[in-house]
Amino acid sequence: MAVAFATTAQASDELRNLAKDFFEPLPSTVPALADNIVTPEKVDLGKALFFDPRMSASGVFSCNSCHNLATDGDDNMPTSIGHGWQKGPRNSPTVLNSVFNEAQFWDGRAADLAEQAKGPVQAGVEMANTPANVLATLNSMPQYVEWFEESFPGEEDPVTFDNFAKAIEAYEATLITPAPFDAWLNGNDAAMTDEQKAGLEVFMEAGCASCHNGVNIGGQGYYPFGLIERPGAEVLPVGDKGRFAVTETVDDEYVFRASPLRNITETAPYFHSGVVWDLKTAVDIMASSQLGADLDETEIDQITAFLGALTGEMPEVVYPLLPAETSDTPRPTG
Ligand code: HEM
Ligand code: HEM
Numbered sequence: 001m002a003v004a005f006a007t008t009a010q011a012s013d014e015l016r017n018l019a020k021d022f023f024e025p026l027p028s029t030v031p032a033l034a035d036n037i038v039t040p041e042k043v044d045l046g047k048a049l050f051f052d053p054r055m056s057a058s059g060v061f062s063c064n065s066c067h068n069l070a071t072d073g074d075d076n077m078p079t080s081i082g083h084g085w086q087k088g089p090r091n092s093p094t095v096l097n098s099v100f101n102e103a104q105f106w107d108g109r110a111a112d113l114a115e116q117a118k119g120p121v122q123a124g125v126e127m128a129n130t131p132a133n134v135l136a137t138l139n140s141m142p143q144y145v146e147w148f149e150e151s152f153p154g155e156e157d158p159v160t161f162d163n164f165a166k167a168i169e170a171y172e173a174t175l176i177t178p179a180p181f182d183a184w185l186n187g188n189d190a191a192m193t194d195e196q197k198a199g200l201e202v203f204m205e206a207g208c209a210s211c212h213n214g215v216n217i218g219g220q221g222y223y224p225f226g227l228i229e230r231p232g233a234e235v236l237p238v239g240d241k242g243r244f245a246v247t248e249t250v251d252d253e254y255v256f257r258a259s260p261l262r263n264i265t266e267t268a269p270y271f272h273s274g275v276v277w278d279l280k281t282a283v284d285i286m287a288s289s290q291l292g293a294d295l296d297e298t299e300i301d302q303i304t305a306f307l308g309a310l311t312g313e314m315p316e317v318v319y320p321l322l323p324a325e326t327s328d329t330p331r332p333t334g
Contacts, residue, residue, distance in 0.1 A: 012189045015197060018204060022213040025182040026312075030173050031099055036114060038170045042151040046171025048144075048320045049164060054137055056127035058083055059332030063120065063168070067095040069317045072266040073175065078274035083128035084334060089240060091274030096314075097262045099173040101219030106272040107243045108222060108257045113169035118161065128334060131161040136330050138164070143323035177263060177312025184309070192309045199306025202299050207291045211258040217310060219260035225271075226254060228292035231285055237273055262310045280304050 030038055049055060053062040061082060066075045073094035075081075080088040090106055098104065103111055110116035120126040121134060138144045138159050145159055151167055152158035181200075183191035192200070203209055212218040222243055225236055236254065243252040256272060269275060270282040283303050287293045295303070 009189060012197065015201060016185065016187075019185060019200060022204060022209040023181075023185060023217060024215045025185040026097070026100075026176055026178050026215060028178075030176070033099070033114075033169060033173055034112065036166045036169055038173055039151065041147070042167050042170040043174055044171075044320075045147045045151045046167035046169070048147065048322055049168050050171055051320050052322050054322075054325065054329070054332075055121055055129065055134055056083065057129045057133065057332070058127075058334050061127050063095070063117075066092040066120075066126070069095075069175070069315070072096060072263050072314065073098075074267045076268070078269050080126070082126040083124065086125045088123075088125045090272045091269065093259070094263060094267050095172055096175050096177050096312075097216055097260065098219075099169075099176070100215040101257070101260055102214075102221070103257065106256050106259075107246050109246045113172050114162075114165040117165040117168040117172075133330055134164060135159060135161060136328075140326050140328035140330070141323040142326075175315050177314055179262065179310050179312035181306075181309040182312075193305065195302055195305040196309040197306075199302035199304070200309075202295075202302050203306055206287065206293055206295065206299070206303075208286065208303070211290065212261050216260035216262055218258045221258055222252070222255050223258055223290070224254050225256050226289045229289050230254070231289050235271060235273060235275055235285060240272065242272075261307060263312060265308050265311050279307065283307075 032038070036042075050063045050067075053059050053065070055062060066080045066082070067073045068075055073096040075092045077092070079090055080092045082088055093106065099113060102108070104113060104116040105119075110119060118131075121129050122131070138148070148158040148163060148167075152163050155163075180191040180196075184197075203212075211221060211223050214220045225231070225242065230236060241253045243255040244250070246252070264270075265279060268279065269277045270279070271285075276282045276285065280300050283300050284295065287295045287300075
Protein backbone atom coordinates (compact mmCIF):
# COMPACT_ATOMS: atom_id res chain seq x y z
CA MET A 1 0.00 0.00 0.00
CA ALA A 2 2.82 2.37 0.89
CA VAL A 3 4.37 1.75 -2.51
CA ALA A 4 1.05 2.39 -4.27
CA PHE A 5 0.76 5.73 -2.50
CA ALA A 6 4.24 6.69 -3.43
CA THR A 7 4.09 6.03 -7.15
CA THR A 8 1.11 7.59 -8.90
CA ALA A 9 0.08 11.23 -8.97
CA GLN A 10 -3.48 10.32 -7.95
CA ALA A 11 -2.18 8.31 -5.02
CA SER A 12 0.01 11.23 -4.04
CA ASP A 13 -3.05 13.51 -3.95
CA GLU A 14 -4.86 10.96 -1.81
CA LEU A 15 -1.94 10.81 0.62
CA ARG A 16 -1.78 14.61 0.69
CA ASN A 17 -5.47 14.86 1.55
CA LEU A 18 -4.99 12.42 4.42
CA ALA A 19 -1.94 14.36 5.59
CA LYS A 20 -3.83 17.64 5.59
CA ASP A 21 -6.11 16.24 8.30
CA PHE A 22 -3.09 16.13 10.60
CA PHE A 23 -0.55 18.69 9.44
CA GLU A 24 -0.28 22.27 8.27
CA PRO A 25 2.54 23.73 6.21
CA LEU A 26 4.69 26.50 7.72
CA PRO A 27 3.28 29.91 6.87
CA SER A 28 5.41 31.84 4.37
CA THR A 29 5.62 34.91 6.60
CA VAL A 30 6.52 35.56 10.24
CA PRO A 31 3.44 34.76 12.35
CA ALA A 32 1.65 37.48 14.34
CA LEU A 33 2.36 37.40 18.09
CA ALA A 34 -0.07 38.09 20.90
CA ASP A 35 0.41 41.64 22.19
CA ASN A 36 3.76 42.05 20.42
CA ILE A 37 4.02 43.68 17.00
CA VAL A 38 7.00 42.35 15.06
CA THR A 39 9.05 45.19 13.53
CA PRO A 40 12.52 45.07 11.95
CA GLU A 41 13.91 47.19 14.82
CA LYS A 42 12.53 44.81 17.44
CA VAL A 43 13.83 41.75 15.59
CA ASP A 44 17.33 43.28 15.40
CA LEU A 45 17.25 44.16 19.11
CA GLY A 46 16.03 40.66 19.97
CA LYS A 47 18.83 39.19 17.92
CA ALA A 48 21.45 41.26 19.78
CA LEU A 49 19.99 40.15 23.11
CA PHE A 50 19.89 36.52 21.98
CA PHE A 51 23.61 36.62 21.21
CA ASP A 52 24.75 38.80 24.15
CA PRO A 53 26.53 36.80 26.90
CA ARG A 54 26.41 39.85 29.15
CA MET A 55 22.76 39.00 29.79
CA SER A 56 24.11 36.24 32.08
CA ALA A 57 25.64 36.90 35.51
CA SER A 58 28.98 35.41 34.49
CA GLY A 59 29.12 37.14 31.11
CA VAL A 60 29.69 33.70 29.60
CA PHE A 61 26.27 32.40 28.57
CA SER A 62 23.96 33.78 25.93
CA CYS A 63 20.79 32.18 24.63
CA ASN A 64 22.94 31.09 21.69
CA SER A 65 25.21 29.07 24.02
CA CYS A 66 22.52 26.45 24.46
CA HIS A 67 20.45 27.24 21.34
CA ASN A 68 23.34 27.58 18.91
CA LEU A 69 22.00 28.81 15.59
CA ALA A 70 25.05 27.38 13.86
CA THR A 71 23.94 23.91 15.00
CA ASP A 72 20.19 24.05 14.39
CA GLY A 73 19.22 25.94 17.53
CA ASP A 74 20.34 23.48 20.19
CA ASP A 75 23.57 22.53 22.00
CA ASN A 76 24.11 18.90 20.96
CA MET A 77 24.60 17.83 24.58
CA PRO A 78 22.53 15.31 26.53
CA THR A 79 21.67 18.04 29.05
CA SER A 80 22.84 21.65 28.97
CA ILE A 81 25.83 23.11 30.78
CA GLY A 82 25.12 26.51 32.34
CA HIS A 83 26.30 28.92 35.04
CA GLY A 84 29.39 27.71 36.91
CA TRP A 85 29.66 24.64 34.68
CA GLN A 86 26.49 23.23 36.21
CA LYS A 87 24.72 20.48 34.33
CA GLY A 88 20.99 21.16 33.92
CA PRO A 89 18.40 18.42 34.21
CA ARG A 90 17.06 18.45 30.64
CA ASN A 91 18.06 18.46 27.01
CA SER A 92 17.93 21.84 25.24
CA PRO A 93 15.21 21.88 22.56
CA THR A 94 15.78 23.82 19.37
CA VAL A 95 14.50 27.39 19.21
CA LEU A 96 13.85 26.99 15.48
CA ASN A 97 10.10 27.12 14.76
CA SER A 98 9.42 27.25 18.52
CA VAL A 99 6.95 30.08 17.85
CA PHE A 100 4.54 27.40 16.56
CA ASN A 101 4.53 25.38 19.78
CA GLU A 102 1.33 25.62 21.79
CA ALA A 103 3.44 26.09 24.92
CA GLN A 104 7.17 26.14 25.68
CA PHE A 105 9.46 23.67 27.50
CA TRP A 106 9.31 19.87 27.65
CA ASP A 107 6.52 20.24 30.20
CA GLY A 108 4.82 23.26 28.58
CA ARG A 109 5.25 25.42 31.67
CA ALA A 110 5.61 28.71 29.71
CA ALA A 111 2.67 29.86 27.62
CA ASP A 112 4.68 31.67 24.95
CA LEU A 113 8.17 32.73 23.92
CA ALA A 114 8.02 36.05 25.79
CA GLU A 115 7.14 34.33 29.06
CA GLN A 116 9.74 31.67 28.27
CA ALA A 117 12.59 34.15 27.68
CA LYS A 118 12.41 35.42 31.28
CA GLY A 119 13.15 31.93 32.59
CA PRO A 120 16.70 31.10 31.46
CA VAL A 121 18.07 34.53 32.37
CA GLN A 122 17.12 33.89 35.98
CA ALA A 123 17.59 30.13 36.19
CA GLY A 124 20.45 29.29 38.56
CA VAL A 125 21.75 26.52 36.26
CA GLU A 126 21.49 28.62 33.10
CA MET A 127 22.31 32.35 33.17
CA ALA A 128 21.88 32.97 36.93
CA ASN A 129 21.08 36.68 36.51
CA THR A 130 18.40 38.99 37.97
CA PRO A 131 16.02 41.24 36.04
CA ALA A 132 17.47 44.26 37.90
CA ASN A 133 21.01 43.39 36.82
CA VAL A 134 19.91 42.80 33.22
CA LEU A 135 18.28 46.25 33.16
CA ALA A 136 21.34 47.88 34.76
CA THR A 137 23.50 46.22 32.10
CA LEU A 138 21.25 47.40 29.27
CA ASN A 139 20.92 50.94 30.66
CA SER A 140 24.69 51.24 30.95
CA MET A 141 25.07 51.04 27.16
CA PRO A 142 23.58 54.01 25.27
CA GLN A 143 23.31 51.96 22.07
CA TYR A 144 20.99 49.47 23.78
CA VAL A 145 18.84 52.27 25.22
CA GLU A 146 18.51 53.73 21.72
CA TRP A 147 17.55 50.34 20.27
CA PHE A 148 14.86 49.87 22.93
CA GLU A 149 13.50 53.37 22.17
CA GLU A 150 13.32 52.53 18.46
CA SER A 151 11.74 49.14 19.13
CA PHE A 152 9.11 50.38 21.58
CA PRO A 153 8.29 53.86 20.28
CA GLY A 154 6.19 56.12 22.47
CA GLU A 155 6.94 54.22 25.69
CA GLU A 156 8.23 56.43 28.47
CA ASP A 157 10.69 53.88 29.82
CA PRO A 158 11.18 51.27 27.13
CA VAL A 159 14.06 49.43 28.85
CA THR A 160 12.03 46.90 30.83
CA PHE A 161 12.35 43.17 31.45
CA ASP A 162 9.01 42.65 29.67
CA ASN A 163 10.32 44.44 26.57
CA PHE A 164 13.59 42.49 26.77
CA ALA A 165 11.49 39.31 26.53
CA LYS A 166 9.25 40.70 23.78
CA ALA A 167 12.23 41.63 21.61
CA ILE A 168 13.67 38.12 21.98
CA GLU A 169 10.26 36.65 21.15
CA ALA A 170 10.09 38.79 17.98
CA TYR A 171 13.53 37.56 16.92
CA GLU A 172 12.70 33.93 17.62
CA ALA A 173 9.52 34.27 15.54
CA THR A 174 11.73 34.84 12.50
CA LEU A 175 13.62 31.58 13.03
CA ILE A 176 11.48 29.38 10.81
CA THR A 177 12.69 26.67 8.46
CA PRO A 178 10.56 25.71 5.44
CA ALA A 179 11.15 22.05 4.62
CA PRO A 180 10.52 19.63 1.72
CA PHE A 181 7.42 18.39 3.61
CA ASP A 182 5.93 21.92 3.40
CA ALA A 183 6.61 22.09 -0.34
CA TRP A 184 4.97 18.67 -0.71
CA LEU A 185 1.94 19.65 1.42
CA ASN A 186 1.65 22.74 -0.79
CA GLY A 187 1.36 20.52 -3.87
CA ASN A 188 4.89 19.79 -5.08
CA ASP A 189 4.94 16.00 -5.55
CA ALA A 190 8.65 15.93 -6.33
CA ALA A 191 9.59 17.54 -3.00
CA MET A 192 9.57 14.19 -1.14
CA THR A 193 11.10 10.87 -2.17
CA ASP A 194 9.00 7.72 -2.49
CA GLU A 195 10.56 6.40 0.73
CA GLN A 196 9.63 9.60 2.56
CA LYS A 197 6.04 9.36 1.30
CA ALA A 198 5.88 5.74 2.41
CA GLY A 199 7.24 6.85 5.80
CA LEU A 200 4.60 9.54 6.08
CA GLU A 201 1.97 6.92 5.47
CA VAL A 202 3.36 4.66 8.21
CA PHE A 203 3.67 7.70 10.52
CA MET A 204 -0.07 8.36 10.12
CA GLU A 205 -1.27 4.73 10.05
CA ALA A 206 0.77 3.58 13.04
CA GLY A 207 -0.57 6.48 15.13
CA CYS A 208 2.47 8.78 15.54
CA ALA A 209 0.46 11.59 13.97
CA SER A 210 -2.20 11.38 16.65
CA CYS A 211 0.31 13.07 18.99
CA HIS A 212 2.80 14.66 16.59
CA ASN A 213 0.68 16.89 14.37
CA GLY A 214 -0.06 20.53 13.47
CA VAL A 215 2.43 23.00 11.99
CA ASN A 216 5.33 21.69 14.09
CA ILE A 217 4.49 17.99 13.85
CA GLY A 218 4.23 18.11 17.63
CA GLY A 219 4.45 20.79 20.29
CA GLN A 220 0.66 20.80 20.64
CA GLY A 221 -0.42 18.37 23.35
CA TYR A 222 0.68 16.48 26.45
CA TYR A 223 0.95 12.72 26.83
CA PRO A 224 2.46 10.26 29.27
CA PHE A 225 5.95 9.24 28.11
CA GLY A 226 5.30 5.52 28.30
CA LEU A 227 1.60 5.63 27.53
CA ILE A 228 1.64 1.89 26.77
CA GLU A 229 4.97 0.79 28.20
CA ARG A 230 7.16 3.01 30.35
CA PRO A 231 10.76 3.09 29.08
CA GLY A 232 13.54 2.21 31.52
CA ALA A 233 15.04 4.77 33.91
CA GLU A 234 18.02 5.29 31.61
CA VAL A 235 15.65 6.94 29.08
CA LEU A 236 12.99 8.22 31.48
CA PRO A 237 14.76 9.21 34.71
CA VAL A 238 12.46 8.66 37.70
CA GLY A 239 13.27 12.04 39.24
CA ASP A 240 11.76 14.13 36.41
CA LYS A 241 7.99 13.78 36.56
CA GLY A 242 7.32 16.26 33.74
CA ARG A 243 4.01 18.11 33.88
CA PHE A 244 3.35 16.86 37.38
CA ALA A 245 5.63 19.66 38.60
CA VAL A 246 3.42 22.17 36.77
CA THR A 247 -0.07 20.91 37.63
CA GLU A 248 0.59 18.77 40.74
CA THR A 249 -2.02 16.34 39.43
CA VAL A 250 -1.17 12.65 39.77
CA ASP A 251 -2.45 11.99 36.23
CA ASP A 252 0.33 14.26 34.97
CA GLU A 253 3.18 12.15 36.34
CA TYR A 254 5.68 11.55 33.52
CA VAL A 255 3.52 13.55 31.13
CA PHE A 256 5.48 15.61 28.59
CA ARG A 257 4.69 17.69 25.55
CA ALA A 258 4.72 15.63 22.35
CA SER A 259 7.94 17.01 20.89
CA PRO A 260 7.92 19.15 17.78
CA LEU A 261 9.70 17.09 15.12
CA ARG A 262 10.89 19.72 12.61
CA ASN A 263 14.68 19.41 12.04
CA ILE A 264 14.74 16.33 14.26
CA THR A 265 17.47 14.73 12.11
CA GLU A 266 19.75 17.59 13.24
CA THR A 267 18.97 17.82 16.94
CA ALA A 268 20.31 14.65 18.58
CA PRO A 269 20.52 13.58 21.32
CA TYR A 270 16.84 12.82 21.84
CA PHE A 271 14.19 12.95 24.57
CA HIS A 272 14.14 15.30 27.56
CA SER A 273 16.86 13.16 29.10
CA GLY A 274 19.00 13.51 25.95
CA VAL A 275 20.32 9.98 26.20
CA VAL A 276 19.42 8.58 22.77
CA TRP A 277 21.78 9.64 19.98
CA ASP A 278 20.34 7.64 17.12
CA LEU A 279 17.08 8.73 15.50
CA LYS A 280 16.06 5.21 14.49
CA THR A 281 16.44 4.09 18.09
CA ALA A 282 14.28 7.05 19.20
CA VAL A 283 11.60 6.07 16.66
CA ASP A 284 11.71 2.46 17.89
CA ILE A 285 11.37 3.57 21.53
CA MET A 286 8.39 5.77 20.61
CA ALA A 287 6.70 2.92 18.72
CA SER A 288 6.88 0.56 21.69
CA SER A 289 6.41 3.07 24.53
CA GLN A 290 3.61 5.17 22.99
CA LEU A 291 1.86 2.74 20.63
CA GLY A 292 2.79 -0.76 21.81
CA ALA A 293 3.78 -1.32 18.18
CA ASP A 294 6.60 -3.51 17.00
CA LEU A 295 7.67 -1.76 13.80
CA ASP A 296 9.91 -3.72 11.44
CA GLU A 297 13.20 -2.36 10.14
CA THR A 298 11.71 -1.19 6.83
CA GLU A 299 8.99 0.78 8.61
CA ILE A 300 11.51 2.38 10.96
CA ASP A 301 13.70 3.28 7.96
CA GLN A 302 10.70 4.76 6.15
CA ILE A 303 9.56 6.84 9.15
CA THR A 304 13.12 8.07 9.63
CA ALA A 305 13.27 9.01 5.94
CA PHE A 306 10.00 10.93 6.35
CA LEU A 307 11.43 12.76 9.38
CA GLY A 308 14.27 13.83 7.08
CA ALA A 309 11.69 15.67 4.96
CA LEU A 310 11.09 17.91 8.01
CA THR A 311 14.64 19.24 7.90
CA GLY A 312 14.28 22.76 6.57
CA GLU A 313 16.24 25.60 5.15
CA MET A 314 18.12 27.25 8.00
CA PRO A 315 17.71 30.99 8.50
CA GLU A 316 20.82 32.85 7.40
CA VAL A 317 22.25 34.43 10.52
CA VAL A 318 24.77 37.26 10.36
CA TYR A 319 26.60 37.52 13.67
CA PRO A 320 25.47 40.79 15.30
CA LEU A 321 27.82 43.51 16.50
CA LEU A 322 26.94 44.25 20.12
CA PRO A 323 27.19 47.58 21.97
CA ALA A 324 30.46 48.07 23.87
CA GLU A 325 30.25 48.08 27.68
CA THR A 326 30.92 51.29 29.59
CA SER A 327 32.34 52.09 33.02
CA ASP A 328 28.77 51.74 34.37
CA THR A 329 28.24 48.21 33.07
CA PRO A 330 27.91 45.73 35.97
CA ARG A 331 30.94 43.44 36.09
CA PRO A 332 30.65 39.70 35.54
CA THR A 333 30.17 37.66 38.70
CA GLY A 334 30.38 33.97 39.54
C1 HEM B 1 14.13 25.66 26.58
C2 HEM B 1 14.90 30.01 24.55
C3 HEM B 1 18.86 30.42 27.30
C4 HEM B 1 18.78 25.64 27.96
C5 HEM B 1 13.99 26.78 25.78
C6 HEM B 1 12.87 27.06 24.91
C7 HEM B 1 13.10 28.26 24.31
C8 HEM B 1 14.36 28.76 24.82
C9 HEM B 1 12.21 28.98 23.31
C10 HEM B 1 11.64 26.17 24.73
C11 HEM B 1 11.71 25.42 23.44
C12 HEM B 1 10.66 24.35 23.39
O1 HEM B 1 9.93 24.15 24.36
O2 HEM B 1 10.55 23.66 22.36
C13 HEM B 1 15.96 30.55 25.26
C14 HEM B 1 16.32 31.96 25.28
C15 HEM B 1 17.40 32.08 26.09
C16 HEM B 1 17.75 30.74 26.54
C17 HEM B 1 15.57 33.07 24.54
C18 HEM B 1 18.10 33.35 26.53
C19 HEM B 1 17.37 34.34 27.13
C20 HEM B 1 19.26 29.14 27.59
C21 HEM B 1 20.53 28.78 28.18
C22 HEM B 1 20.51 27.42 28.36
C23 HEM B 1 19.21 26.95 27.91
C24 HEM B 1 21.67 29.75 28.48
C25 HEM B 1 21.58 26.51 28.92
C26 HEM B 1 22.37 26.85 29.94
C27 HEM B 1 17.47 25.27 27.76
C28 HEM B 1 16.91 24.01 28.21
C29 HEM B 1 15.55 24.04 27.87
C30 HEM B 1 15.33 25.30 27.16
C31 HEM B 1 17.64 22.88 28.95
C32 HEM B 1 14.51 22.97 28.20
C33 HEM B 1 14.10 23.20 29.64
C34 HEM B 1 12.85 22.47 30.08
O3 HEM B 1 12.05 22.05 29.26
O4 HEM B 1 12.65 22.36 31.30
N1 HEM B 1 14.88 27.83 25.70
N2 HEM B 1 16.84 29.85 26.05
N3 HEM B 1 18.50 28.02 27.42
N4 HEM B 1 16.51 26.02 27.14
FE1 HEM B 1 16.71 27.90 26.53
C1 HEM C 1 9.14 12.52 21.62
C2 HEM C 1 8.83 10.32 17.28
C3 HEM C 1 4.56 8.44 18.62
C4 HEM C 1 4.43 11.47 22.38
C5 HEM C 1 9.46 12.02 20.37
C6 HEM C 1 10.75 12.10 19.75
C7 HEM C 1 10.67 11.51 18.53
C8 HEM C 1 9.32 11.02 18.37
C9 HEM C 1 11.77 11.36 17.48
C10 HEM C 1 11.99 12.76 20.36
C11 HEM C 1 11.94 14.25 20.12
C12 HEM C 1 13.14 15.01 20.63
O1 HEM C 1 13.98 14.48 21.34
O2 HEM C 1 13.23 16.21 20.33
C13 HEM C 1 7.66 9.57 17.30
C14 HEM C 1 7.31 8.57 16.31
C15 HEM C 1 6.14 8.00 16.72
C16 HEM C 1 5.72 8.69 17.93
C17 HEM C 1 8.11 8.24 15.07
C18 HEM C 1 5.40 6.84 16.12
C19 HEM C 1 6.09 5.66 15.93
C20 HEM C 1 4.10 9.18 19.69
C21 HEM C 1 2.79 9.05 20.27
C22 HEM C 1 2.76 9.90 21.34
C23 HEM C 1 4.05 10.56 21.42
C24 HEM C 1 1.68 8.12 19.77
C25 HEM C 1 1.63 10.18 22.30
C26 HEM C 1 0.86 9.16 22.84
C27 HEM C 1 5.72 11.94 22.55
C28 HEM C 1 6.18 12.62 23.74
C29 HEM C 1 7.53 12.93 23.52
C30 HEM C 1 7.87 12.42 22.20
C31 HEM C 1 5.34 12.95 24.99
C32 HEM C 1 8.48 13.62 24.50
C33 HEM C 1 9.22 12.55 25.26
C34 HEM C 1 10.19 13.15 26.26
O3 HEM C 1 9.71 13.75 27.24
O4 HEM C 1 11.38 12.99 26.12
N1 HEM C 1 8.60 11.35 19.51
N2 HEM C 1 6.68 9.62 18.25
N3 HEM C 1 4.84 10.11 20.39
N4 HEM C 1 6.75 11.83 21.65
FE1 HEM C 1 6.72 10.73 19.96
